[in-house]
Amino acid sequence: MTDRKIWGFEIPTTPSGKNIWPKTLKREAVRRIDEEGASPGEIAAELGAHECLVRKWHVAARRARGDTIMDNGAAFAEVKLTTESRSAAAPTSNSEQARIIVGSVSIEFPTSIDEANLAKLIRAAGATA
Structure with a gap:
């Protein structure tokens, strides 16, 4: 050493x-x-x-020392579910969409997204907020 x-x-x-x-x-x-x-x-x-x-x-x-340690960051993100039709370039079927808003970042995604990819989106939104 x-x-x-x-x-x-x-x-x-x-x-x-x-x-x-x-x-x-x-x-x-x-x-x-x-x-x-x-x-x-x-x-x-x-x-x-x-x-x-x-x-x-x-x-x-x-x-x-007994201090309380708190994170002042947002504990929750707003999630809104909407039913929207896709653009003309996409298939014509309607699908449920969700939107995550973290700070000034808004991400829309299909509600059929798998859990792993949803977690990636949430991490990405939190990192840019």
Whole structure:
């Protein structure tokens, strides 16, 4: 294992290149976020770590303190079912259509869509909202 120093802390690195982050460094990262107002992205850049890892440390520390962690994102998406005829280029049969609206994104799809493809559409809509 090789070591490097960040903020005065020794960071052991495995032969495969994985950093082993000491608990004291994690506490210091959380302190800088809470007390100094640094963003997880700023801390991650200083450490050479992924931002999601620093966020994970911060959330874990907040949970350990008893804080309630909430996601302010939308919990539900509006789904409207309509019966519409298809365009002239498509077959002339009527089919039930559904619409998912997530933020400013609206996606229409047939109600006969399979569950896996519907899940892909919902993920795509959520990522662009």
